Structures are given as C-alpha cells and as structure tokens.
Amino acid sequence: MKPLVVLLLCLVTWSHHGTLGMDVFHMSQEVEKEFYKDQTTDLAAVTFSLAKHFQSHMVLQQAPQRANVYGFSPSIGQKVTLQLTTTPPTQTYNYETTVRQGPEPGLGQWNVLLDPFGPTTVATIRVTSEGVSLTIDDVLFGDVWICSGQSNMQMTVISIDVATEEMADAHNYPNIRLMTVNMDEAATPQYDLIKVEQSWIKADSSSIGHDAWTYFSAVCWLYGKAIFKAKNYPIGLVATDWGGTPVQAWSSPEALASCGIHDNPSIVQPDSYIKYLEQQPPEVRRRLEAPSEKSVLWNSMIHPLLGMTIYGAIWYQGESDAGPPAVNRYNCTFPAMIKDWRANFNRASNGQTSANFPFGFVQLAPNSPSPGPTSGFTDIRWHQTADRGYVPNPDLNNVFMAVAMDLPDFDSPSGAIHPRYKKDIGDRLAISGLAVAYNQGGLFQGPLPSGSSLTPAGLVIDYGTTWTLEIRVNSGFEVQCSHARWVATSITAHTQTTVTVNSANVCNTGEKITGIRYAWSESPCALHKCAVYETSKGLPAPPFVSYADYDQVGNPYFTFDRPQHI
Numbered sequence: 001m002k003p004l005v006v007l008l009l010c011l012v013t014w015s016h017h018g019t020l021g022m023d024v025f026h027m028s029q030e031v032e033k034e035f036y037k038d039q040t041t042d043l044a045a046v047t048f049s050l051a052k053h054f055q056s057h058m059v060l061q062q063a064p065q066r067a068n069v070y071g072f073s074p075s076i077g078q079k080v081t082l083q084l085t086t087t088p089p090t091q092t093y094n095y096e097t098t099v100r101q102g103p104e105p106g107l108g109q110w111n112v113l114l115d116p117f118g119p120t121t122v123a124t125i126r127v128t129s130e131g132v133s134l135t136i137d138d139v140l141f142g143d144v145w146i147c148s149g150q151s152n153m154q155m156t157v158i159s160i161d162v163a164t165e166e167m168a169d170a171h172n173y174p175n176i177r178l179m180t181v182n183m184d185e186a187a188t189p190q191y192d193l194i195k196v197e198q199s200w201i202k203a204d205s206s207s208i209g210h211d212a213w214t215y216f217s218a219v220c221w222l223y224g225k226a227i228f229k230a231k232n233y234p235i236g237l238v239a240t241d242w243g244g245t246p247v248q249a250w251s252s253p254e255a256l257a258s259c260g261i262h263d264n265p266s267i268v269q270p271d272s273y274i275k276y277l278e279q280q281p282p283e284v285r286r287r288l289e290a291p292s293e294k295s296v297l298w299n300s301m302i303h304p305l306l307g308m309t310i311y312g313a314i315w316y317q318g319e320s321d322a323g324p325p326a327v328n329r330y331n332c333t334f335p336a337m338i339k340d341w342r343a344n345f346n347r348a349s350n351g352q353t354s355a356n357f358p359f360g361f362v363q364l365a366p367n368s369p370s371p372g373p374t375s376g377f378t379d380i381r382w383h384q385t386a387d388r389g390y391v392p393n394p395d396l397n398n399v400f401m402a403v404a405m406d407l408p409d410f411d412s413p414s415g416a417i418h419p420r421y422k423k424d425i426g427d428r429l430a431i432s433g434l435a436v437a438y439n440q441g442g443l444f445q446g447p448l449p450s451g452s453s454l455t456p457a458g459l460v461i462d463y464g465t466t467w468t469l470e471i472r473v474n475s476g477f478e479v480q481c482s483h484a485r486w487v488a489t490s491i492t493a494h495t496q497t498t499v500t501v502n503s504a505n506v507c508n509t510g511e512k513i514t515g516i517r518y519a520w521s522e523s524p525c526a527l528h529k530c531a532v533y534e535t536s537k538g539l540p541a542p543p544f545v546s547y548a549d550y551d552q553v554g555n556p557y558f559t560f561d562r563p564q565h566i
Helices: 163-172 218-231 253-257 271-278 282-288 296-305 326-348 377-383 422-436
Strands: 014-019 031-034 059-061 068-073 079-087 091-098 108-113 122-129 132-149 176-181 196-202 235-241 312-316 359-362 399-402 451-455 458-462 469-471 477-481 485-489 491-494 498-501 513-518 532-534 544-547
Touching: 059 235, 068 079, 068 122, 079 108, 091 108, 132 218, 132 296, 163 218, 176 218, 218 235, 218 312, 218 422, 235 296, 253 326, 271 282, 312 422, 326 359, 326 377, 359 422, 399 422, 458 513, 469 491, 469 498, 477 498
Parallel strands: 031 132, 059 132, 132 235, 132 312, 176 235, 312 359, 359 399
Antiparallel strands: 014 091, 068 108, 079 091, 079 122, 122 132, 176 196, 451 458, 458 498, 469 532, 477 485, 477 513, 491 498, 513 544
16 A cells, blocks of 8 residues: 655644633534554545554653644645643643645645643543544653664563563553554655554553563663653653664665765674574564665654654664774764754754754663774764764764663673663663753763873873762773874773873884773673773763874873864
C-alpha cells in the first residue's frame, strides 16, 4: 500500500477555552471511536485520524511550551474541533481548526496548539470532524524526551546488570510513560509513523522488561527515571532506535549535504558486532541488521515525530561510524544532525519545541579487550565533542554527555560492544542533563584540563579549581614525540588539582614532546579504573588530546580551550 504523505501545516485558526463542563460542539449521529493504546491504524484506510503517536496514556509537553496536536483527513477545508477536559477540577477547553491541503489530492493535515498546561493536569482529548470523534484519555503533561541511536540505545532493560531491580521498581513510577517506535525504513519523508511497536503505556515490570532488543530502551528508561526523581512531574519517553545504524541514516539529506555527503558512503561494522550477530537467531539479526542508506530512518522514525512538541533528546550511537570513511566525517555529520533536528522540530511544532532544545549523548563505551586500537572508537569519542573534548562548547551549545569509556564488559552475553552497565550511563547522563537541560547547579562532568607546564618534576597537567581530583591508577597518559609516535608515560605525582606525568627520557634524544593525550584507546581501563576522576560524584575525566605550543625557551605547553583536529 502506498504510504500516506501529507504536508505539515501548523496553523491554528481559532481557540476558545474556559467553558466549564460543557460540550460546546453538538454533532448529530456522532460516531465515537476510541483510540486504544495498541491501535496502529493505517491512515490510508481512515477518513479522519490523529497521528499514530497521539494515544491514551501519553505525555504531552507541559507549559510554558504548548503541545501541538495534529492528524490527517482527506476532507480539505472541513472543520475540526478539539475538546480537552481536565480533571480535577473539571474544566473544558475548546478549539477549532481547518483541514489544510497536503501535497497529494484529497490528503490533508490539521493541527491545534493547546494552551500551556502544567504538570498536575490530567486530560481527556476528543477531536471531531464530519460526525466522527476520536478520543484519547489519561493524557498527562510533563517533559517529553526523544531517545534515539543504535544498539546501545536499543539494548533493553531485561539485558542489563540491574534488570531484576529495575523491573521490580518500575511500578512505582506510573507517571513515567513510554512509547517505542517500530523499526521501519522509508525512501521518502513520512508524516505519520508507519507503525508503533510499543504504544504509550505506564511504566511497570512488563512495559520496561519485554524481550531483548524490543522494549524498553535501558538508557532511555534509566535517564528518564533519574530526571523524574529529580523533577517529580510526568516524563514521556519516546524510544526510536535501531541497532547497527550509522548517523547518515538518521540525518536529513540537507544535514548530510552540509557535510558534503550526497551519496551513500560504505559502512564498516565493528568485528565484535558482526561476531555477535552471527551467533543470533534470525529475529534478533533482523532487529540489529539495520539499513545504512542515508536518511532512510530520518524519513520513517524521526520525520513523523517532528510536529510533536518535545523538551529534548538523548542519543547513543557512533559504533557504526567508527570505520573509514564515516569516522573522518563524524565531527561534521554529528553536529550537523543535531542542528538540523533542532531546526526541523522547531519549525514543524509551530515554534513550540525550542530551536535550541537540549541534546544529550553517550560517549562510546569500550569494545575490544584492553587496551584495543587507538583509532576508530577513540576518534568518534573526540568527534562527538566537535573535537574539543567537552560539552557544551561553542560548536555544541546546550549539549551534554555521559562518559562511558571506563565501563568495559568483555563477558557481556550481548557481546563486548554492548556493556551491561547502563545504570552508570543513565545516572551520568542525568547528572549532566539536569545541569545543562534544567539549569541545576553543581558539578556535571569529570575533570577537564585547563593548562600545563614543564617542570623539573615532569609535565604538570592543571585541572583548575573546579574539581577535587581522585587518581585511581597511574596509567593512561601518552606523549607524542616529534609528531611521529605516541609513548606511554606514567603519573609520578598528583595534588587535588594537578597531575604530573613523567617527561624525562620518554622521547629519544633530539626529539621534542609535540603532543599529549589521555585515555586514547578503545578500551582504556578496567571497570571504574581509569586514572582521573572527581571526588564528589565519581565522574570520570573524558579523553583528550592536545598538540604543543612552545614558550620562548622552547619548552612545550598545552592549551585545551580550542578544537584539536586529529
């Protein structure tokens, strides 16, 4: 069946609210049609519909933003009324709009911008046109987060190390609501989801604890749960992910073109991922062997959601981009995707989703047994920060991250590329998200170097006064000798704010120290045993690389406040 393509036109023509307990619009021979949480109606088969992700038990974005509710109809020019009833107290808000022409004859789209509603609101929404009414109930208002990426975002709660505890605890969070988008691809942009895999539902042991690689995303759940515990109002989590996918699949053609990508570059999957897939039954392979062509998941799994008002997004992806040529473009493709998502969500929601909405990501975890390669994953980690080593930064504003390089799990039943330690990731991502996305104070990332000096005792790396350092091992640093080779060096001393590494006799006679880097390998340390952490929350320092400048007498020094292109 030909997929429905409808132009999103966000125009509210009339709004009236405040009528208490009244049904203002009386329709003769009205047909009531309940939208149950498991409905996946094909738009081409109905005369009038809500977009598939508008369902009972969902969360709509709360004030000060206005939720954008929309759907489809073939009856161009027909009136659509929307009635929203809140409880308690009972109050009815009424809105009216018109079906607008789409790009194909007989296909149209309608939308309504609701009033701003606070987080104590529980609502029933009924939309009516030409005698047909569609009703969704138990609708909450809170913050809506999109969770996207590849298999480490897709990895479900049932597969992680704290699965039993999380599943037993989930029923205590009925105001965290979950939805999972079905894994579908499309050659052209879709304006409604092809299918919903897990319809909106309250959190409980079964809704978060379905089969492996189905639902619900562990990172999405753990992040959302931590945000809920901090904010204590409804959180809506929309998981739209697919294992084995490169960033180009999730990016619009315009975003890719801005990075000079007009074809379909080849994708090199990590060997460990291929080995894991070879051991899986066909159904699991189907879920993890995703399409890699440019924009095919943007078209089907992101584009249909653009009109929904959201608060922010989190992302765990990059493993499939760790090989050439994709790895060398990731410092463009990843920031370009973020910028493009922001612009498109803002435009399609009629300006209600912020044009600079918060975006969080997970730096890649380990893969190969320690230490592993010094390229690929290491390059992606760096490029994820737009080659600066930290976020937010001038190139990635309102962006936050969780460091995961100290979470190896080489014995994971899901393969070494899928570590089970997702609670560490969810907690770290929430710490940074609360600071960046919600403007809460306190430390939210591990120690970042601020400068260096060469002393008789060695090369001193200064981390400033923001953090109190905890040094867990003496390894992890390397110096570059005359732009030719990297040589491991060790920590010889440290204070609460500095680390001193050996610089004597590390390079050969006549060679200069030309660079320094930290934790620059695919799997740089044992579990929770990288070298540098901060003491208040145990957050690890992220990897870094810097190339030397020289003072007047020729001694090297390093700065960390500008991009370092590798």
